[in-house]
Amino acid sequence: MSTPAAPPVPTDEVVTICRDLLRIDTTNTGDPLTSAGERLAAEYVAGRLAEVGVDSQIVESAPGRASLVARIPGTDPGRGALLVHGHLDVVPADAAEWTFPPFAGELHDGYLWGRGAIDMKDFDAMVLAVVRDWQRTGIRPPRDIVLAFTADEEAGGRYGAHHLVDRHRDLFDGCTEAIGEVGGFSYTVSDDLRLYLIETAEKGINWLRLHTRGRPGHGSMVHDDNAITALSEAVARVGRHQFPVVVTPTVRDFLTEVSELLGITFDPDDPELTIAKLGPVANMIGATIRNTANPTRLAAGYKENVIPSRASATLDCRILPGQDQQFLEQLRELIGPDVEIEHVERQPPIETSFDGPLVDAMAAALRYVDPGARVVPYMLSGGTDAKAFQQLGIRCFGFTPLRLPADLNFSALFHGIDERVPVEGLQFGVRVLDRFLRQS
Template identity: 75%
Template sequence: MEPLSAADEVVDICRDLLRIDTSNTGDPRTTVGERVAAEYVAGKLTESGIDVELHESAPKRANLVARIPGADRSRGALLVHGHLDVVPADASEWSVPPFSGEEKDGYLWGRGAIDMKDFDAMMLAVVRDWQRTGYVPPRDIVLAYTADEEAGMEFGSQFLVREHAGLFEGCTEAIGEVGGFSYTINDDLRLYLVETAEKGIDWLRLHAKGRPGHGSFVHDDNAVTALAEAVAAVGRHKFPMVITPAVRSFLEQVSEALGIELDPAEPELAIAKLGPIANLIGATVRNTANPTRLEAGYKDNVIPGKASATIDCRTLPGQAEIFLEQLRGVIGPDIEIEHISQQDALETGFDGALVEAMGAALRAEDPGARTVPYMLSGGTDAKAFSTLGIRCFGFAPLKLPADLNFSALFHGVDERVPVEGLQFGVRVLDRLLRAS
């Protein structure tokens, strides 16, 4: 019996990972499964003769790092990273059990199918195939499987960078999630979006204070009222448009490919015509602030002295300080701002040998492929790894059906990955790593 190829094995590995519930609630007391998933990966790697290191940042919050020596140890190493945790899923909202790894209609279904156990499986399938065949990559490849990416990275990549930076010694470049996926223009042309930038994260808590008292009295100093007014103002506010180099390059190239007019002063007119990726791209032309949580009071007939709200803010490269000034103007001077978590935006150029290798690997599997840079509106583990001086890209290749609303699957209901796309991705990743 012939051994499985990487393209065959990746489906089984992805299914196995989907069946491990690694839900990250944001509360260490209720987050589950990261250690179990890390041990599964460790078993697959050690079975192939690859040494691994497991590091717990807290009980059951495990991270795994492995280094595969390359032919030229003097070259900068390439970091290939993926997170093992997923956001929670409400089974009552899904058409299949979210942790079943069910295969139907040409897809693998489950929480984490595209965020990002598909790429976790690709990484594992490629290096296991190398070990079976005795292949040695041209330079060191460092694999990192992290915890806690979905809740700020404190127990994952930030922990590794802070406590175990030596594991990444010599790494000069990295590839990770949310890039390399296709956007179909026509039967002969697909744009593959490579993440070269991502917005900064600033999770804020707004606090309003007032005079506490009985709910039956007339109060003109009500903390809940003051907070509600500030939150409503933030939620309705549109911050000024700022077009960064990565976004400008993407809009110019996609507009040309689609044959639509791009008005630099009104780019949202062109973005509205992008179909399934309009939401993804539309969030990258301005800073954003979205209210996500409210907290106030302890009894129905007591006016509290304090009310609080959480605001999820995402800032463009170079805009963090400007954004805070703008936000202060929206909420007014009397609302206190507390920083919960703050991580810088990233941006790098769309150039170099690794970028060229990405394009070549895609074209070898899809002659209609063309790579374009873009900015991710969210954040990834690249934020932590970039602090080590590593140049980070989002490249987890997938060839997608033209009618699939890919961006809606992230943290969405009925998350799934096309089986053929998964197999395509592992072939592209193999080509890229061999040519990098």
């Protein structure tokens, strides 16, 4: 006699939880003095878990900079535990630029709007919805699941995941694999075929400051040694520069498979021809075939009629696996010998293979909910808390399942204006995550 299938997890609660989280302003400015709300969000998560009998621990790295960790016991404690992690902080949002207030959690036109809707309070809500249903119905996962809701991911994780790894690594005892952002989202090929991109690699982070020095003086004088002029010229060269194309194994696998499915030719020597035909995901994939360096901040001067002696600029650099030394040599040649380089934040790229039982479970869960699903590996152009957790020897994947409308420019919503998540996508994610965690 066959065992009856487990009843599907209810999906209504995920919308309520996600809306609650969006209404907690957890803006991370990068400055502990002006960041807000992470402790409130961690306490909200702790309360939702406590309501169904799950104990959790809130860890503060500094006043208000709070992360939360909980463990759900599995039926086989001898197996390696699975880490499921999501961050609670969000990047700043200017309400004047948005259709709806960014921290109002508006429901409109089939979407839930708000800063963090897809980065990544949607996944936080999915995890809570699944765990709460399991606790109410007596379901136990096949192995221990460690939940981590972290602070400070948007500023590199020093007050969040890296603090947990450095100071509280015992909370992750036994963890061998992990899922977090950004992966498991759909890319529509046709009515009956959708690719779901699973993150198996991500670029490294290297946040740099450039400094120039010059002779100070009066703003009314002729002046040939201006720190701002020297800095501006260097920054302009960086901002306009395209670094050489480098196709890594993960990106090659993705482009090869996508090309076959789309019926187009993939030329490894000119991958941009293929990427240009990928529609909404082209911008995200295009950033994974070369190193990038984007100027993001400028600082100089203290008075209109004073030429300063020093000027500074910040670069957000994202480095492909194996390219760190080459990138720095190329950057030095680009900016010239007289510009000082200061390393502000440096985290290495990560990469794993696209195989094994966990990958099989992801694919099976997606196909169970969407028979038109097909999984492919890809590289994330940004960085996540996986950079911290991989230091513990944990194999990390990006798997936050979402089925998206075919015409939605998903990548533009990350740190963008009018960030929003489709309600049906949230509910889809709960069903997939429930199935995945039962089978993993």
